[in-house]
Amino acid sequence: MNYKVAVVGAGPGGAVLARELAARGIDVTIYEKSIYGELGHDWSDAVEFGALKEAGLEMPVLEGRQWKGSLVKTAPDGGGIFEKHAVPILRIYSPGKKTYREIEFKMITTDRRRLAQELVRQAGRAGAKIKYLHEGRGLLYREKGRADLEGVEVYGVVVRDLENEEDIEIRADLVVESSGFSAVLRGSLPGYSGLAEPFQDSDFALVHREVRPYRPELEDGAIGEGGMARLIPDHYRYGYQSGYQWTHIHNEERIDVGAGVKRDSKSEDPRDIIEAFIAEHPAIKAPMIRGGRSLCIVGRPLSNFVAPGFLVLGDAASTSVPTTGCGVGSAIYAALGAAEVVCEAALENRNDLRKLWDVNKKFYLESDRGPSLAALSELRIVLQTLSSNEIDLLFEKGLLDAATLQQAINGHFSPLPAAGKARALLAGFSVPGILVKLNRAVTSAAKIYDHYLEYPSSWDAGAFTKWESRARSLQMKGRD
Ligand SMILES: Cc1cc2nc3c(=O)[nH]c(=O)nc-3n(C[C@H](O)[C@H](O)[C@H](O)COP(=O)(O)OP(=O)(O)OC[C@H]3O[C@@H](n4cnc5c(N)ncnc54)[C@H](O)[C@@H]3O)c2cc1C
Structure with a gap:
């Protein structure tokens, strides 16, 4: 196919997307500022089992409290990606350790360096080219005289060859930013694109x-x-x-x-x-x-991941679970969803907003993930204003029960039970301010969740502006 994709960043998002595109015959190159031996992190993380399975890894099976399978480490420093000890049930203590709940934990402890290297190897085997020590510096784009998302068209990326200290202009039909939370590329777009806003502390x-x-x-x-x-x-x-x-x-x-x-x-x-x-x-x-x-x-995911010729994935789009910071699963799911859209776009030789908008549609309308992350983001903000004693109280009063914690920690949010529970508890006893605060946050999170179910299913500048301004006002209300 005569369709060229430049992916910046070889984390799980970039590597999985590149692998999927290359496997379908698309010309894809990953530009990674680091080197193969330093990909990922030098520790093991709790990663969503389901996402790794979707990504096609040979997942182990549970035998008692141990994982068994070809990718399980046989010795602490031996080969393998997954740590041997399984955590099917995780204990959640209250801050003061006065009480605890036990939840089903849908994660597997994963060596991040080994995982990163395996995913990049798979991308290479599928035909993706990988340029290490190449750092994305900014986007090449033209402006089209209208001050909205359709007013820009990305046609390439400036990459610094770190060995030769040379800047190279790479032309591409699609540039993918998967550079993690540094999100350097989208920051180079004009403000009216809505994609340039930096993350806050x-x-x-x-x-x-x-x-x-x-x-x-x-x-x-x-x-x-x-x-x-x-x-x-x-x-x-x-x-x-x-x-x-x-x-x-x-x-x-x-x-x-x-x-x-x-x-x-x-x-x-x-x-x-x-x-x-x-x-x-x-x-x-x-x-x-x-x-x-x-x-x-741990912030709110971007409310839009695309511009003409451009796509943002993973931490660069803030898709980690806000209540834990776990983001590998979201980056993988987003990459798999985006791969389907980009393949169709390549077949039709398109990179316009109407086509790429389907990436948003997959994340916000065709999966529970987008609405859940947006809602959990609101809860996280309020929970972080509470003292350890106040959170202890929420454990004691049953507001932070096993079902609620299980959802929040595994990246899900259910609007009805959450709102209903907060109301029932409020009715039950004299109300400390903390419960009022939490009730307001839960109610607003539930409204946000529902609002994301009404995400515009196709690109329409007016509909998107209206949807976004309502989303922002719901967020403000929850934080008052
Ligand atoms: C301390 C810590 C603990 C975490 N624990 C967990 C956990 O338990 N479970 C979990 O699921 N997640 C965890 N996360 C989050 C997880 O690491 C990220 O959500 C995930 O890696 C995001 O994937 P990504 O592909 O978007 O980006 P990243 O994995 O961040 O990959 C980005 C890649 O882009 C490269 N890059 C950056 N800038 C440029 C540039 N300008 N040009 C070229 N390349 C560039 C980087 O070198 C990197 O290889 C943790 C993160 C941290 C920091």
Whole structure:
């Protein structure tokens, strides 16, 4: 096919899209600023099992608390993508650890470096070209004299060859931004496109995680903080310090310990949070093996992912689950959906807005993901204004029950049960301000969810402007 696609960024979004396009005969090149050996992160993450399966990986099966399959690591540093220990049930502690719920956890602990490398290898095998040490710097576009999304047409990208220190202009029918939350390309578009707006500090969490040696035999089982036994179950301590803290066991010898907080100078450093946790647990005191820290996007997804000749995917479009920061699953689902649209566009030799709009349609109208992420984003903002004590209260009163937490942590939102529950509780006892606040947020999240079900099914400038302004006003109401 005489249709050329330039993908910027070889994360899970970019690699899966490139693989799918190349497999259907489209000329696709990935430009990645890093090198193969440094793709992904040097730790293991909880990644949506369903998304990895959709992406075609040979997924393991559960045997007791262990995964069995060809991609499961046989030794801590051996080959494989998935850690051996499974977490089918995750314990969710209240911030003060006074109580907990148990939820079905639909994730698998995945070595991010190995996953990134495997997906890029698959893209290469399918025929995608990969240029490492090539950094996307800005878009090539022409303006067409109207101040809306149709007023620009992207026809290429400026890429810096980092070895030769040279800028190259790459022409393409479609440029895909999958460069993660730095989102450098869309920022180069004119403001009226609606795609140039940078993320705000409040769209980020700061996350620190470490893989450490795990020696459970050193735990004494004594009673620790809040009366909990000092064992280390796989858990999240949800709502702690405006974020959450967790452990996930990898295998008999290793455990992942981490924490994420609101990006704010007033927040405690997540590293100090996990240091405090480690200090309580002899089993995990030995020095860290690998790990790191970074910002993590937890904001509202972009309300539009496309412009003529241009598409944004994954963290660059803020599609992570706002209540956890897990974004690999969304990036993969978005890439698979976009691949179908781009293949059709290539067959018809089109890159116009009307055609590419189907990417939005898939995310917002044909799947529960888009509306859920938008609604969860509202809940996240309100939950982060609450103190640990207030969130403890929500656990106690049953507002943060297992069903609600299971949905939020797995990236889903159900408007009716959430709104109904908040109302029922409000009617039941004298109302502390915190419940009023939460009720307003839940009601607004439910309205936002419903509003996304009315997302414009085809590109229409007037209809989209109207839809977007209503979406913004619902968001403002929930935060008052
Ligand atoms: C500390 C931390 C913990 C996380 N934990 C989880 C978790 O447990 N589960 C989960 O699902 N998600 C987790 N995430 C989020 C997850 O990493 C992202 O949501 C996911 O990787 C997004 O995929 P992506 O393809 O959009 O972008 P990325 O994976 O960010 O990939 C972007 C790629 O683009 C490259 N790039 C960047 N700028 C340019 C440029 N200008 N030119 C060329 N290349 C460029 C980068 O080098 C990178 O390879 C975590 C993130 C962090 C930081």
